[in-house]
Amino acid sequence: xxxxxxxxxxxxxxxxxxxxxxxxxxxxxxxxxxxxxxxxxxxxxxxxxxxxxxxxxxxxxxxxxxxxxxxxxxxxxxxxxxxxxxxxxxxxxxxxxxxxxxxxxxxxxxxxxxxxxxx
Amino acid sequence: xxxxxxxxxxxxxxxxxxxxxxxxxxxxxxxxxxxxxxxxxxxxxxxxxxxxxxxxxxxxxxxxxxxxxxxxxxxxxxxxxxxxxxxxxxxxxxxxxxxxxxxxxxxxxx
Numbered sequence: 001x002x003x004x005x006x007x008x009x010x011x012x013x014x015x016x017x018x019x020x021x022x023x024x025x026x027x028x029x030x031x032x033x034x035x036x037x038x039x040x041x042x043x044x045x046x047x048x049x050x051x052x053x054x055x056x057x058x059x060x061x062x063x064x065x066x067x068x069x070x071x072x073x074x075x076x077x078x079x080x081x082x083x084x085x086x087x088x089x090x091x092x093x094x095x096x097x098x099x100x101x102x103x104x105x106x107x108x109x110x111x112x113x114x115x116x117x118x119x
Numbered sequence: 120x121x122x123x124x125x126x127x128x129x130x131x132x133x134x135x136x137x138x139x140x141x142x143x144x145x146x147x148x149x150x151x152x153x154x155x156x157x158x159x160x161x162x163x164x165x166x167x168x169x170x171x172x173x174x175x176x177x178x179x180x181x182x183x184x185x186x187x188x189x190x191x192x193x194x195x196x197x198x199x200x201x202x203x204x205x206x207x208x209x210x211x212x213x214x215x216x217x218x219x220x221x222x223x224x225x226x227x228x229x
Contacts (some may be wrong), residue, residue: 044208044220044221045157045165045220046220047217047220050216050218059215059216059217060217095164100167100170103153103170103171104153104155104212104218105155105167105170105171105210106157106165106167109164109165109166111164112164
C-alpha cells in the first residue's frame with residue numbers, strides 16, 4: 001500500500017524557516033517523481049514544487065521561487081521541502097504527492113501537514 | 120500564472136448528470152493532453168479521479184468521465200449519488216513544465 005506521511009509543520013514567525021519531510025513507503029520511491037502541493041485554509045489547491053525521480057530536474061511555482069527548496073533522499077525514501085523567508089500567505093496545509101509513473105498527474109497524496117506563519 | 124477557471128459551484132439531483140468545466144489557455148489545457156481531476160472531501164486529501172483528460176484510475180467509478188475541447192476540459196458525473204458531494208479540482212501540465220490547478224468546484228447533491 002502506498003503511504004506518504006508528512007511531518008515538520010507548525011507555527012513559525014514571518015521571516016522564519018521550516019523544513020517539511022515526507023516519508024514514503026509501499027512503492028519504489030526512486031522510480032517516481034514527487035511534488036509538494038499546498039492548500040490555504042478554506043481555499044483551493046496550489047502546486048508548489050516538483051522533483052524528478054533522479055532529483056536532477058526541479059521546478060517551483062513563482063510564488064515560492066527563491067525561498068523554497070525541494071530535495072529527496074532515495075536512501076531514506078524521503079522527500080523534503082525547505083521553506084525560508086516565510087510569509088503569512090504561506091500558511092496552508094502542505095501535501096506530499098506522488099506523480100503517476102511517467103505521467104504529469106498526481107496519483108497519491110499524503111494527509112498533509114499544517115504550516116502556520118504568524119507572529 | 121492564474122488558476123484555471125472552474126465554476127464555484129454546481130448542483131444536481133440524485134440520478135442526474137452534471138458537468139464541471141475547466142478553462143485554461145493554449146499554454147496549459149489546450150496545449151497538452153495532461154488534464155487531471157481530483158475529488159476532495161472536507162478535511163481530507165484529494166483523490167485522483169481522471170488523468171490524461173479521459174483516463175480513469177483503477178477503482179474509480181465509470182460514472183466519472185473526462186473530455187477536452189480546445190482550452191476547456193470537462194468532468195462529467197452521471198447517475199449522481201449523495202457520496203459524490205465534494206469539491207472537485209482540475210489540474211494541467213503547463214508549457215513552463217509546472218502544474219496549475221483550477222479554483223475548485225463545490226458539488227452539491229440536492
